[in-house]
Amino acid sequence: MTYAILEKQLNYRFSDPDLIAKALTHRSANTDHNERLEFLGDALLGLVIAQALYERFPESSEGDLSRMRANLVNKNALALIANQLALGDLISLGSGESKSGGNKRESILSDAVEAIIAATYLDGGMTACKNLVLLLCEQSLSNVAMQSQLKDSKTRLQEYMQAQGLHLPLYKVVSIDGVAHDQTFRVNCLISLLSQPAQGSGKSKRIAEQQAAEKVLQTLGV
CATH class of the missing domain: 3.30.160.20 (Double Stranded RNA Binding Domain)
Incomplete structure (x- = not known):
């Protein structure tokens, strides 16, 4: 697995390769790690998903929209996306974290997804970020739509x-x-x-x- 393969999966090529490297660096590996990117990515992910749900489910209440968003952006959902992208093969970890199986840990995987979302925003702007989030979450959004359609x-x-x-x-x-x-x-x-x-x-x-x-x-x- 390489950054080039990941970029192909993301349908986005980074102008600044240092950003994707930082997004995939855990704090155990380097002082220049991905935690700040994760913070930004969490907010960006929430915004894009909230807008998508708002537009796709005009009849849903605020409470229903909030529950749908929570299901789409929780750590488990993001870790599934990370596994589909094989991010665990690319995340840089300290030796101790690596030996303990950190590249399979749900929290580390989900944080990496959020960090990549932020890196894409910083590298290519909001349009690139929105396109990436919708690409990564389209299957989950489709499942939500099916659940809404069939809920009764x-x-x-x-x-x-x-x-x-x-x-x-x-x-x-x-x-x-x-x-x-x-x-x-x-x-x-x-x-x-x-x-x-x-x-x-x-x-x-x-x-x-x-x-x-x-x-x-x-x-x-x-």
Whole structure:
């Protein structure tokens, strides 16, 4: 893994290569580390995601938007992005941190993502920064959109079954494919009105359940 490969993944070429090197330097390795960049990147990430959510979900409340943003910018979400980019191979660590597996630590990986966002802003301005954030978070934003679109499917199905005086739907995970940071869940939804279950799939159990419920509703014509 090289900086050139990373730049290709980011779809951005740094005019100042020292910035990307600094963004990938942990404080254990050098006094010129990435903590200040991480601070700036955290604010920039929050701003870009907030604007994207504001524009994409005009009907959502402030509370809903805040919850969606929190899910998109937390350390776990950023560490997943870092793993997809293989940032752990490029982060400079002190010997002690390196021996203890620091290049796999969630906090270090997520900090590096925020630092790269800030480095891109300082190197190329706000447009470059926004483009990068949207590129890195597009899959997560799409998942949020799907969750928003399908959020009532399980509720609608449950209310329908209750109105008919029938047992509630049964959801069962039938498979989980992929690696830890990029999994696909398949869930069956079984109800007494249908002889065969409907199956949904998605990047989370919740999305798969919602999709399965939606398929049942479509089959029932509800």
